[in-house]
Amino acid sequence: MQNEERLTPPECELEEVLGNIKPAGTSIDRDLLMFRAGQSSARHRSRVWQFSTGLLIIVLCWSLWSRPMPETIERTVYVKVDQPGQSKAKPPAASLATLEWRVNGKWHELKLD
Amino acid sequence: MGLIVPAQLSSWFDDYSPTLVLYARQWLPVESAEDVVQDTFIRLMSQPREPANIRAWLFRSVRNAAISQLRLQGRRKKHERQLAADRQQNLFEHRTEDLIDASELQVALESLPQEQREIVVLRLWAGMTLRETAEVVGEPVSTLFSRYRSGLAALRRKLELSCKTKNA
Numbered sequence: 001m002q003n004e005e006r007l008t009p010p011e012c013e014l015e016e017v018l019g020n021i022k023p024a025g026t027s028i029d030r031d032l033l034m035f036r037a038g039q040s041s042a043r044h045r046s047r048v049w050q051f052s053t054g055l056l057i058i059v060l061c062w063s064l065w066s067r068p069m070p071e072t073i074e075r076t077v078y079v080k081v082d083q084p085g086q087s088k089a090k091p092p093a094a095s096l097a098t099l100e101w102r103v104n105g106k107w108h109e110l111k112l113d
Numbered sequence: 114m115g116l117i118v119p120a121q122l123s124s125w126f127d128d129y130s131p132t133l134v135l136y137a138r139q140w141l142p143v144e145s146a147e148d149v150v151q152d153t154f155i156r157l158m159s160q161p162r163e164p165a166n167i168r169a170w171l172f173r174s175v176r177n178a179a180i181s182q183l184r185l186q187g188r189r190k191k192h193e194r195q196l197a198a199d200r201q202q203n204l205f206e207h208r209t210e211d212l213i214d215a216s217e218l219q220v221a222l223e224s225l226p227q228e229q230r231e232i233v234v235l236r237l238w239a240g241m242t243l244r245e246t247a248e249v250v251g252e253p254v255s256t257l258f259s260r261y262r263s264g265l266a267a268l269r270r271k272l273e274l275s276c277k278t279k280n281a
Contacts, residue, residue: 011262014265014268015237018218018268020212022131023206026134033151038119
């Protein structure tokens with residue numbers, strides 16, 4: 001024991017004699033204690049799972065909210081419509097209508113049959 | 114230091130529960146003292162890790178819980194009546210081989226001032242070093258040592274025990 005050297009020999013002997021006397025036993029129900037301790041431990045662990053699940057839900061919601069929006073591509077579509085009386089010529093049998101549009105300054109044409 | 118397993122708890126319960134109850138009975142009657150000790154073991158099991166010094170942790174927790182409960186009770190007179198009735202119950206085991214009668218020791222111990230009695234219990238029956246005792250009580254080692262010596266001297270006077278006489 002610490003500072004043992006500072007105790008006198010009679011004090012050491014008294015210490016030894018008194019230390020040999022045992023405290024009375026307790027009436028604590030050991031089984032009940034172990035059961036309640038197990039419950040307490042399990043409750044603590046389930047809180048860990050609840051916490052981690054909650055955290056995952058928050059992360060998932062945040063990632064859905066903050067994800068980049070889909071890119072919008074704007075296109076101008078010109079539809080060629082024949083003026084009445086301007087052209088009497090029949091359109092070629094193969095194409096009934098033609099669509100033209102421009103993307104990035106380049107003209108594209110689509111013939112609809 | 115990992116998680117506490119039930120086998121460890123069981124072993125600590127066997128080793129420390131009688132002394133913890135003895136310690137708590139300085140402030141509380143026996144039933145409340147046992148409740149405090151039981152709650153302390155349950156709280157120990159819910160700790161995320163095993164405390165570095167389990168013995169100091171247990172005694173410090175019991176001390177804090179016992180003092181808190183004493184303050185909460187408030188009804189001081191009722192509490193004192195309970196403690197007086199409680200003195201009928203034994204603090205120590207009666208064994209024929211012991212050199213000192215357990216009842217006499219109980220009377221002598223209960224007559225000590227509380228601050229001396231606390232150190233004597235921690236040192237003699239909990240087997241703590243003065244440094245561990247200081248950790249539990251939160252006071253300097255030198256103060257505790259002088260208190261301990263005074264407590265031993267008072268016990269000797271009460272028990273009318275002389276080490277030399279016993280050895281003779």
